[in-house]
Amino acid sequence: MGSGSSKKKLRHVSTSNLLQLKNDKLSRARRSISFPSYLASIEGNVEKDDMFLHKKALEDFPSHIDNLTSKTTSLPLTPNGNTDAVFNDMNSPKKLASFSEPSSLPPRVDDDGDIVEDAQLWSLAELYNTLIAECWQGKPQLERDSYLLLLDCRSSEDYKMDHIVTARHHTALHTQFGCLLDVPGQLESFDFIVIYGDGNNNIKEALQNRNLNFYVLNLPYQIFRSKYPFLCTVEIANTLDKRKEIFKTWPSEILDKCIYQGTAEQALDDTVIQGLGITHIINVTLDHPNAFPDTIKYMRIRLDDVASSDLLTWLPKTTKFISAALNDCHATFKVGDRADSVGSGVESSGNRNRVLIHCNLGRSRSSTVLLGYLMEARKWTLQNACDWLKERRPTVKPNSGFLDQLLLYERQLYGKQLSDFSELPF
Missing domain, CATH: 3.40.250.10 (Rhodanese-like domain)
Incomplete structure (x- = not known):
């Protein structure tokens, strides 16, 4: 900005509303959920009386999740998220041998790949996402x-x-x-x-x-x-x-010339598909069709936007689909590079594939798929992945059950919980 500030202007929110929001999120963080006992047990000093059952928890999760046994136990999640996950191999049909180390978010770079320290300068993608943004009512x-x-x-x-x-x-x-x-x-x-x-x-x-x-x-x-x-x-x-x-809204650009997130309506619009050069689509809806099967490669996930829907088992598959479309461009991604600049590298290597991920409104189910990709492929914590996504598409909001699954996925990837539920930007 002209004054050197790196923050965007925030609209006024009353103190009482902010306090209510924070209290609600802290309450959700102090919860117990049920999931297979071998996968993770959390040890913490949170008082039992401070815990309450999360009404939309991962109850009765399918026994086929990652070859898990059907044995479950109620595990308290600590609000600070700093306790390690202890993996119980005795109940596990397959041992998790090693865990990845998370990477930091990359610095901002310009469209030539040079690091930008001046927050006043905007890239093409930053202006694009500002122009095409929608409000909560879905209007531009x-x-x-x-x-x-x-x-x-x-x-x-x-x-x-x-x-x-x-x-x-x-x-x-x-x-x-x-x-x-x-x-x-x-x-x-x-x-x-x-x-x-x-x-x-x-x-x-x-x-x-x-x-x-x-x-x-x-x-x-x-x-x-x-x-x-x-x-x-x-x-x-x-x-x-x-x-x-x-004017109309367009899908948000999450990774430059690589990955877009949008609505079902946009996925049915040939002008949008051709304008962005979309070649692959992940359709996470119950009833919206794959509109262009002759020219687009699809992955279809028929799930409703409810907390009990199982997206966790789909995350490795969706990440594999995205990575295959982009020729595993994340494999050459180094800490210090900006993820937004990966797209240019993909195009220069001859890969012009672009992936659109959508659900109905482009807020909950598609966000969960994208966050899973950013966590596994970019090796980011859930917190960093959420911050990245929220900045590029402010209306994203995974439902509470999907956030539970993403916290579980974080422990699968890194062996411990690294993100605090109450600090996620939703």
Whole structure:
């Protein structure tokens, strides 16, 4: 941002609501769940009286999960998540020989792969995910007047030829009510101010002089247009009606030019599939069809979005499907690389496959599949995987039962619980 802050503006939430949310999450963290006794037993100092049965726990989990026996025991989960899992080989038909060591989240890099320390600079994917974001009601965030002010700093002639959807020419700062530079209160009302194009130095200086927070696209407009031509237009959309007419939501880009997360409606839209170059789809719905079986390779998982649904047994299979589509690009992923930059490497090696993962609304089931992939393939903890995903698709929200399964999956991968349920960003 102009002031050097790395955090996005947060909308106001009342103190009472925040306290209620925190108390609710702490309560869910102090719970007991039932799962096979050989897999993990947690030792901790949490008082028995502080525990209560999680109503949507993994009750009566299928006995075929990872060749487990049907023997179960009730195991307390500690809120701090720091206790090790003790694996009982006596009841296990197969021994878990070794565990992976988790990796840290990689640093931010620009679209050329160079590390970016300036939080004010945005990559193409960061702008894309901001443009296509939806609100909790499923409508485009761009329908809100105060969501995004996108300023094109190129010449007036270039702007009129085409520009990023909803962008205004930078002269609007002096001519259009609602974004007047001389009325800072108008500009402060926007969640995001983003500028792009050559000749932006004067605009940057003007915004900085007024202590306004803003972001700068780190590459020229032509490169954005080559990657996202469907987000560029000659239309000038300065009114809500015009924005509704020319814009719709698109799947979120989770890993650059590799993996997308979206809704069932988007997965049925040929414009979306062709625009993003999707080649593989994981469909986690009960009744939405595989719409393009002749051109897309599918994995179908018929599960409802309820806490008792078993997604845990699917996670190794979905990760294998994604990895095969991307030619195991994660195998060459090193700590210090940014996962977003892996896609460029995949394309340069000749692999142009892109995977879309969807459920009905793109929030719970598809998020669980994606988090499982990030944990296993990228070797991230559940906490890091959730933080990464939430930043790129703010409306993700796995149900409580799926979070229980992901915590269990974390212990399967790393031999202990590394993430605190109450700290997950949902």
